[in-house]
Amino acid sequence: MKDLLYAITAGLVEDKTAIKIVEDEPDAEGVVVFHLNVAPDDMGRVIGKQGRIAKALRTIMRAGAAKNNIKVSVTIE
Numbered sequence: 001m002k003d004l005l006y007a008i009t010a011g012l013v014e015d016k017t018a019i020k021i022v023e024d025e026p027d028a029e030g031v032v033v034f035h036l037n038v039a040p041d042d043m044g045r046v047i048g049k050q051g052r053i054a055k056a057l058r059t060i061m062r063a064g065a066a067k068n069n070i071k072v073s074v075t076i077e
Contacts, residue, residue: 001023001032001034001061001064001065001068001070001072002021002023002034004060004061004064005021005034005036005057005061005074006019006021008057008060009021009036009038009046009057012042012045012046012053013038013039013042013045013046014039014041014042014045015038015039015041015042018037018038018039018042019036019037019038020036020037020038021034021035021036021037022034022035022037023035026070029071030070030071031071031072031073032065032070032071032072032073033072033073033074033075034061034072034073034074034075035075035077036074036075036076036077037077038076043076046076047076054074054076057074058073058074061074
């Protein structure tokens with residue numbers, strides 16, 4: 001799942017070296033949280049107008065996680 005998030009994010013940003021993804025352990029409800037950090041100049045590209053790209057990114061991650069019977073959440077920092 002971390003590789004999927006990196007692949008999608010790398011296609012959106014200019015500074016690929018600034019991408020940092022931290023994966024938390026599953027919480028009590030079994031949700032794995034991914035913390036996505038990008039360069040400040042690329043933040044707008046990852047979030048998109050009115051958060052549309054961020055919402056699509058989260059939807060893709062949830063769909064991929066459903067195939068593996070896990071729950072995920074993505075926070076963009």
